[in-house]
Amino acid sequence: MTTAAAPTTSVAxxxxxxxxxxxxxxxxxxxxxxITRSWLVLGSAVVLWQVVVEVFGxxxxxxxxxxxxxxxxxDNAGLFLDGLLMTxxxxxxxxxxxxxxxxxxxxxxARSALFEELVYPFLNIVRVMPTVAVAPLLIIWxxxxxxxxxxxxxxxxxxxxxxxxxxxxxxxxxxLVSVMKLANASELSILLHVRIPNALPYLFSxxxxxxxxxxxxxxxxxxxxxxxxxxxxxxxxxxxxxxxAVFVLALLSCLVGIVFFNVCVWLExxxxxxxxxxx
Amino acid sequence: MPGASQITVSRAESSTGxxxxxxxxxxxxxQDVCIVHGRGDQAVVAVEGVDMHVGAREIVSIVGHSxxxxxxxxxxxxxxxxxxxxxxxxxxMGRSPDEARRSGLISMVFQESVLAPWRTVxxxxxxxxxxxxxxxxxxxxxxxxxxxxxxxxxxxxxxxKQLSGGQRQRVSLARALMMEPEVLxxxxxxxxxxxxxxxxxxxxxxxxxxxxxxxxxxxxxxxAEAIFLSDRVVVMSSxxxxxxxxxxxxxxxxxxxxxxxxPEFSRIAHRIRVSxxxxx
Numbered sequence: 007m008t009t010a011a012a013p014t015t016s017v018a019x020x021x022x023x024x025x026x027x028x029x030x031x032x033x034x035x036x037x038x039x040x041i042t043r044s045w046l047v048l049g050s051a052v053v054l055w056q057v058v059v060e061v062f063g064x065x066x067x068x069x070x071x072x073x074x075x076x077x078x079x080x081d082n083a084g085l086f087l088d089g090l091l092m093t094x095x096x097x098x099x100x101x102x103x104x105x106x107x108x109x110x111x112x113x114x115x116a117r118s119a120l121f122e123e124l125v126y127p128f129l130n131i132v133r134v135m136p137t138v139a140v141a142p143l144l145i146i147w148x149x150x151x152x153x154x155x156x157x158x159x160x161x162x163x164x165x166x167x168x169x170x171x172x173x174x175x176x177x178x179x180x181x182l183v184s185v186m187k188l189a190n191a192s193e194l195s196i197l198l199h200v201r202i203p204n205a206l207p208y209l210f211s212x213x214x215x216x217x218x219x220x221x222x223x224x225x226x227x228x229x230x231x232x233x234x235x236x237x238x239x240x241x242x243x244x245x246x247x248x249x250x251a252v253f254v255l256a257l258l259s260c261l262v263g264i265v266f267f268n269v270c271v272w273l274e275x276x277x278x279x280x281x282x283x284x285x
Numbered sequence: 286m287p288g289a290s291q292i293t294v295s296r297a298e299s300s301t302g303x304x305x306x307x308x309x310x311x312x313x314x315x316q317d318v319c320i321v322h323g324r325g326d327q328a329v330v331a332v333e334g335v336d337m338h339v340g341a342r343e344i345v346s347i348v349g350h351s352x353x354x355x356x357x358x359x360x361x362x363x364x365x366x367x368x369x370x371x372x373x374x375x376x377x378m379g380r381s382p383d384e385a386r387r388s389g390l391i392s393m394v395f396q397e398s399v400l401a402p403w404r405t406v407x408x409x410x411x412x413x414x415x416x417x418x419x420x421x422x423x424x425x426x427x428x429x430x431x432x433x434x435x436x437x438x439x440x441x442x443x444x445x446k447q448l449s450g451g452q453r454q455r456v457s458l459a460r461a462l463m464m465e466p467e468v469l470x471x472x473x474x475x476x477x478x479x480x481x482x483x484x485x486x487x488x489x490x491x492x493x494x495x496x497x498x499x500x501x502x503x504x505x506x507x508x509a510e511a512i513f514l515s516d517r518v519v520v521m522s523s524x525x526x527x528x529x530x531x532x533x534x535x536x537x538x539x540x541x542x543x544x545x546x547x548p549e550f551s552r553i554a555h556r557i558r559v560s561x562x563x564x565x
Contacts, residue, residue, distance in 0.1 A: 182399040184365055189413035189464060190387045190420070199416055203403045280402040280444060 036105070039225060061170045067157030070250035075257075078250040090258050091107070092235035093224050095137070096152060100159020101220035108216075109166030109209070115168075116175035116201065117193075132164050135227055145231035162223035163216040171210035174205030210274035217266035225259055236262075312468050312500040313362060318373035320357055320366065323461040326329035331357045333525040335373075339468070344494070344501040347519045348557065350565065354526030355504045359470050362502065378467050385468075389420055392461035396495070398453035398475040400445040400460075406432065407441035408437035410460045415537050417464070424465055434458045434493055448534055451482040462497060471503045475510065487513055488542055495539065508554045520557055522564030532557060 052072050058064070059071040066074055079086060111129075115122040137158055144154035178201055186196045228237025236259050244249035320332040332354040339345045356520045361371050364382030377385035385391055392413075400409045410428040414420070426434065429441060432466040435455040445453055452472060461469055474490075475483045487510060494501065505511050511518045512534055534553060536544060544550055 014438055179397070179399050181395040181397060182401065184360075184363070184393060184395075185399060185413065185460070186416060187365060188363060188389075188391055188393055189417045190389060191413075191416035192418060195416040195418075199412065200401065203401065206403070278403070280446060 044108075047064045059271070067247045069248045070253055075254050078248070079254045082251065086236075086254060086258060089234065089236040089239045089255065090262065093221070093228065093237065093259065094228065094262055096155045096224035096235060097159055097221045097266065099152070099156040100161075100165050100223055101217060101266070103156065103160045104163035104167055104216060104220065108164045108212075112168050112171035112175060113197070115172050117197070129165075129168070132161070132218050137161050137223060139231075141227055141230040150231045150233060155224055155232055158227035159220045159223035160254055162226075163220035166212040166215040166219065167209065172209040174208030175201045177208075178204045191253040207274075207278045210270065210278055212276070213270035214267060218263040221259065221263045221266055303427070311338055312341055312343070312378060313337070313339040313502065314376050315358075315362070316374040318358070318361065318371065318375055319352065320361055321355075321370050325427050330525040332361075333527055335521075335526070337519055337528065339500050339502055340516075342500060343505060343517065344496060344515045345517045345519060346503045346505055346515040347521060347528075348505060348508060348511050348561070349385055349521030349526065350523045350561065353521045353523040356472050357522055358521075358526065359393075359472050359502060359504050361384070362469055364466070374506075387419075389417055389464050390467045391470060392464050392466035392468075393470045393472065394454075394457050394461050394474045396476045397469075398445070398450075398457040400453060400456055402445050404444075405441065405443065406437065406443050406448070406456050409445065409456055410463050413460060413464050422465075424463060426463075428459075428463065431459045431463055432448070432456070434462070434496065436489065449482075451480055451486060452484065453480065455489070458493065462493070462499070465497075466499060469499045469501045471501060473505055474503070476506060482512070483507075484502075484542060484545075488512065491538070491540060495554060508557050512553050513540060513545055514541075517554075518557060520560045520564065526563075530557075530560040532560075 056071050056073060060070055068077075106180075111125070113127070140161065141154065141158050144157050148154045151207045175197075182200055183196060186200060191199070224235070225237040225240075228235035229241055232238040236255050240252055240259075243255065315335050315337040318332060318335040318337075319330065321327045335358060337345070347357050347358065351550065353380050356367070361377060362377060362382055364377075364384075364386035371452060372376050375382050380388070380390075380392050382391070400406075401412060404412065407428045410431055424431075429438075432438060435458050437452060437459070438456050438460070440448070440452070440456075445456065448456065454477075458474075466539065475486050479488060491514065503511070503513075503514060515534050518532045518534060519528055520532065521527065522529040536549075
């Protein structure tokens with residue numbers, strides 16, 4: 007925040023700007039170029055891809071041309087968008103549960119050393135357990151429905167949230183806690199007025215890992231046992247060697263992850279403007 | 286300032302004798318205070334046999350080498366140490382530190398301003414009042430007036446990040462005074478500031494102190510700071526921390542910055558320096 011504000015407050019800038027008005031138009035073009043240049047690079051890459059596939063005659067099941075992907079999407083738009091919606095819902099579900107459970111466990115761990123001692127080793131086992139290995143088990147237990155998918159999503163998203171929030175709750179400056187104690191504040195007040203606000207930047211920082219993680223978890227669950235969703239569709243189309251469709255589905259999966267990530271970054275800027283934890 | 290520069294030096298042992306006589310205007314009294322960190326074989330005696338007193342409207346400084354337990358002593362007075370680690374008698378306004386803390390009689394300012402970055406300056410100043418349990422009296426000054434007193438009028442809506450180090454420490458002081466404490470404990474409050482700002486803060490602290498009725502116990506590394514601000518400087522020795530010397534500073538108040546350049550001032554500084562040398 008401060009670094010962003012620094013140039014506008016500098017005394018030297020306004021006169022410099024006033025001296026060279028003819029350059030303003032060129033400056034605007036330059037700015038448009040600056041904003042769009044990464045998209046230009048992306049566009050060029052897509053064109054190059056198309057050209058390469060056509061010139062070298064690469065088989066569509068190995069590397070489909072972008073035009074074939076667009077055609078594939080147009081043919082199956084309804085099905086694909088349904089998959090997109092399902093995966094988004096599953097990811098949101100997993101992420102939501104991870105948020106509630108992660109924060110609750112973090113508060114308990116920060117408040118009670120005994121709880122931390124008893125629960126932490128167990129949590130660590132769950133944490134290192136590969137979700138791929140657990141997913142089939144979840145499907146045996148809960149069937150081919152939304153629940154195992156949400157649990158997979160939850161399992162990947164919960165640990166970043168838990169670990170970061172617990173850190174945020176305990177990394178409060180002890181002197182600030184002393185200030186609160188000298189005001190005869192209760193432990194609850196200290197939690198509400200100091201520990202939780204202090205943990206908020208850590209929470210939002212953990213979202214940067216947890217949110218894309220929730221999407222990966224949902225895809226994984228769908229991959230192993232589902233009848234809808236992007237993960238399920240990928241298994242179907244890859245079995246048919248429909249590479250163009252798989253590419254489209256993979257890109258849609260990326261889209262969900264990117265949207266999740268960016269929404270979290272945006273929320274972070276709004277909710278915790280005072281500090282961003284740099285990872 | 287003729288006659289103002291008398292230096293009275295009393296050995297710690299000699300002051301012990303008068304400790305039985307409780308003075309009515311006394312804010313803080315320490316009698317034979319020992320502080321032990323840890324237990325059993327790992328127990329370390331941080332502070333031993335400390336006697337000290339702070340009267341009404343007095344400023345008392347504690348100086349000593351790093352690790353002599355002066356900050357620990359301050360925390361003991363604040364009632365922030367576990368009861369088991371403190372032996373001897375500490376009374377603040379005739380109560381135990383814990384009771385005094387619960388009654389909101391003590392405020393503290395630390396080396397870092399420890400403001401809540403998510404709160405505006407004004408809401409930082411009111412934070413202790415918002416969370417104070419069982420507090421009925423309303424403060425005489427509003428947060429705005431308190432900020433005006435520390436020279437930060439118009440800064441209410443700013444965030445700590447937008448302030449300089451000196452300004453943040455002023456907010457910290459305003460927050461401490463918002464509770465209208467009887468005793469203000471300051472743990473190297475200006476240690477993180479540059480020397481020019483620090484000099485300015487010395488005069489400012491005295492100006493603010495004149496308008497309140499608070500007694501101050503100040504822990505510092507700066508001899509000039511201790512002498513300029515205090516009525517009495519307590520010199521501590523290390524390992525374990527003991528009171529090596531108590532030096533009365535009789536300069537009249539209000540004190541001006543150029544006092545720091547006077548020969549009397551230097552003589553007291555020299556006296557303290559010698560005392561510190563002898564009590565490593």
